[in-house]
Amino acid sequence: MNTDYNSYFEKMQKIADVEHAIAVLNWDKEVNAPPKSNELRARQVATLSGIAHELMTDDQFGIQLEQLKKQDHTLDKHQLKNIELTLKQFHKTKKLSKAFVERKSKVTSKTYDAWIKARAAKDYSVYMPHLKEIFAIKREEAELKGYNDHPYNALLDDYEPGYTAAQLDTLFEDVKKQLVDFAAEIRQKQQVNDSFLYKFYAKDQQWDFGLKLLKNMGYDFDTGRQDISTHPFTTSFGPSDVRVTTRIDEHNFSDMVWSCIHEGGHALYEQGLRLDQYGLPMARSISLGIHESQSRLWENNVGRSLSYWKAHYGSLQETFPANLKNVDLMDFYRGINKIEPSFIRTEADEIHYHFHVLIRYELEKALLEGSIQVEDLENQWNEKYRAYLGVEVRDPNQGILQDIHWAFGLIGYFPTYSLGSFYAAQFFEQAKKDIPGLIQQIEEGDNKALLKWLRDNIHVHGQFYTADELCKNITGESLNFEYFMNYAKDKYADIYSK
């Protein structure tokens, strides 16, 4: 038995190699794979996942970690944190037996198929019995993992370590108290015009414009590339190969632009992780909420700001003169920030978005604790959309069947989207304080100081701090919804002034 830290490091790099190989296989599946290749690819991914799981749950590895932990006088603080976090991961992974993981994999695979069929039939009842199995097995998973207070915490911990349902309850109380009224107020105002976004925008020009924005953000094409996929995503094969995808709708210009900026934000985080700590917690992102804060900060706080478009609107008008020559900068700015309740989460504006998340959070928590039943979920869903968004769901594909997450067993995942926006508002407010002239730089198309600030304050630390510690270090306090609320009030007072 080698108890040396280097041997631990090598083992972690080996696991990371396998995990990144899986990421390559999955990226390729979404971006390139020919139609009939899915079955073999799925088994190749499953085999590599099994190998990664075996490496991570090897008993000898556990003993090695425990011994290393005792050598704390020989290790520096980053090394100690690596060991501590890996031990946590080791014990967590060990709690789920191979048989359980395989059973869960089968359930999710069947549920995914059912979701596809249910959408084709526009019929929740096709999906329902399988979704019931998902919630049952996720409840079982929570019991296996153990938790305080609420089974939701066991699942949330996978995506947002250290955060709890009680904290989410408090947060979403604020959302309900402040954001519901705020949205209602805006709905009374005169609506802005965004019809120019739905003219014909040729694919190639959109593509080139998106690449320009990515470059301008600081995304490094020497360690990344962009491709087309059905759903935009970011994936990392290590900090020297971080890829983004986008999609292009020639009749909806916003689809490409803000997915580009959003994924670019995720990618900058991954490209900013430490290469010398490859494979270790110090080179991994903290949580989905913090990850999402990076994408949302760029997408919304920067990418939907007037300052940003002062820098880029001229070039956009030149690229699409027929569509935009009669739309001035303020009209463009108002149009891209239109607030309007709708059915689909992924198409929601940055205010209503959080009601979509809130609904999912309330439902998945209630399903887990058994206070509502999967059989009644569609009714519950539609009821909540009526209550929070004032819309009447008539097509389940625009309602309960719109998201794939639950079919994949991702319970406790949705709230991290809102956390991301709220962290983003709080971080961006601090960045404005820390960086003299930040807004003017953004107006001039210069994002270098902002990126350096994100690198220095967030990216470089990997998992050394928890999300909460990081937030306190940067802003002096824990996550505080007021920052988002103030951001929204300031911004939309200008946009909806009439």
Next chain:
Amino acid sequence: MNTDYNSYFEKMQKIADVEHAIAVLNWDKEVNAPPKSNELRARQVATLSGIAHELMTDDQFGIQLEQLKKQDHTLDKHQLKNIELTLKQFHKTKKLSKAFVERKSKVTSKTYDAWIKARAAKDYSVYMPHLKEIFAIKREEAELKGYNDHPYNALLDDYEPGYTAAQLDTLFEDVKKQLVDFAAEIRQKQQVNDSFLYKFYAKDQQWDFGLKLLKNMGYDFDTGRQDISTHPFTTSFGPSDVRVTTRIDEHNFSDMVWSCIHEGGHALYEQGLRLDQYGLPMARSISLGIHESQSRLWENNVGRSLSYWKAHYGSLQETFPANLKNVDLMDFYRGINKIEPSFIRTEADEIHYHFHVLIRYELEKALLEGSIQVEDLENQWNEKYRAYLGVEVRDPNQGILQDIHWAFGLIGYFPTYSLGSFYAAQFFEQAKKDIPGLIQQIEEGDNKALLKWLRDNIHVHGQFYTADELCKNITGESLNFEYFMNYAKDKYADIYSK
């Protein structure tokens, strides 16, 4: 210990999954990878290679194989052949220790770097000391593996199982006796005109035309795709995902067309392997020589024939009217079959090609046995080019530094290119006998019967037969150079008639 055949099958599928994941990572490296991603990708590939090697050399697996071999009454002939071939592979792999494999990997990696530098400096001496290490370690490998008669046989067996240096000597004697004179004779004839190939052929139209040819051959885009890479290649991630690459030179039309057809031929072999035997020898190609026979048959016997272009030249003329409207079919046919000695193997015509291979075979065999030295290799190389091709090498990049193979440790590999051409001629002659009206079908652009013949006679068998058995089954005799010679005589008598 599970001695059951199914457990063996599962293990082989697992190994295949890892191997195909490596293939995906390598394909992605050539086709997509951003400039700075090489180092991490190399370590990810190395880790997966190590895992595949561990799985293959596991002692328990060896015991399981030996026990299965004894259960021969319960296994059918294909199952028995799978076990027998896997055992051979197992014992072969076991002969090289992990330490040796790692050492070899380091030597090849350093030699590859030296090759790159040597080409940049146009200086063989930069490459030489590393190439010396390569030949030393390959000699060591031959000793570890064991061999009869000549160390070359130990290395050749990796690429052309069962074939020997003695057989290659006989074959290349024929090449020297017959092909040298034949080429010399042609050089006395009036040269054909191929200048039309070097006009401007726009990239997009070339790409589309190449896809049309691939489809027409029967390449299945539901289980494959084509991309661009620096050097065209074919790779398989299993029979339901077999990819080809090509390259396009807008000032050399032949580069794209015949690389497309060549790689298409390789790919048809891989797409024709049995999916139900995935992971087993019955779903693997026999040898590089047989693989190359598939690419060369399509590239040369079909793709450079008059019949083939009777079917496709009209469409080609329509695609590039400015370049080809004044070039009639016979002129085109003569031009694409121009015979001319040159420096570069990969650009050689189908006659001189074999002198390039012969030279490499003579040199690597002599280096292995120590009858010449690496220090003197450049002189030897240039001397042989003078003797066999009548050309004077002045730039080492056009000479000794042109191929990457030796830098990668691929010794014993080159001859399989010639074997491929010779098998192709023999197989195609038989196909003409077996398929009534084959030539007319090709003239009509209908390749279905030919593909079916290749599928039934070659692809579907995997490794059930050795190359020699297969050749005898199909043509009634072992590989016989006369078929190639007759093909060449017939064809070039028409082309060089003046």
